[in-house]
Amino acid sequence: MSVPGNHVSTLTMPLRWGDMDAYGHANNTVYFRFFEEARIVWLSSLGLGGSEEPTGPVIIKTSATFLKELSHPATVVVKTYADKAGNTSLDTYHVLTDSDTGDVYAEGYAKIVWFDRQRRSATRLPDTLRELAAG
Numbered sequence: 001m002s003v004p005g006n007h008v009s010t011l012t013m014p015l016r017w018g019d020m021d022a023y024g025h026a027n028n029t030v031y032f033r034f035f036e037e038a039r040i041v042w043l044s045s046l047g048l049g050g051s052e053e054p055t056g057p058v059i060i061k062t063s064a065t066f067l068k069e070l071s072h073p074a075t076v077v078v079k080t081y082a083d084k085a086g087n088t089s090l091d092t093y094h095v096l097t098d099s100d101t102g103d104v105y106a107e108g109y110a111k112i113v114w115f116d117r118q119r120r121s122a123t124r125l126p127d128t129l130r131e132l133a134a135g
Contacts, residue, residue, distance in 0.1 A: 005083030085133035
């Protein structure tokens with residue numbers, strides 16, 4: 001598996017019993033919550049995007065490819081990658097694996113646009129993120 005971009009963060013999280021659906025596996029929305037948590041923790045570790053900050057990330061496009069059924073109990077690892085940076089945007093990718101076996105459950109994508117919360121419009125991507133991007 002080849003993921004575009006530079007590896008920027010790794011986060012380990014448990015699958016909760018309540019994340020399961022009537023079919024006995026993780027609901028597809030749970031994957032997006034894992035990706036979101038990984039992004040927020042990563043950005044926070046850089047001192048970026050906090051709710052008290054005047055600017056922060058908004059997601060304008062997201063997707064996931066579900067590769068393997070995820071069932072409780074499980075602990076997952078989400079690796080985050082920063083790829084292409086534009087003037088106001090950054091492409092990010094995620095790979096969600098099993099912490100014990102390394103099996104890949106899903107791959108995800110999110111295009112982040114940096115957003116001025118007062119003006120309610122896109123603003124320049126922080127240099128810190130631009131420097132971490134692959135291209």
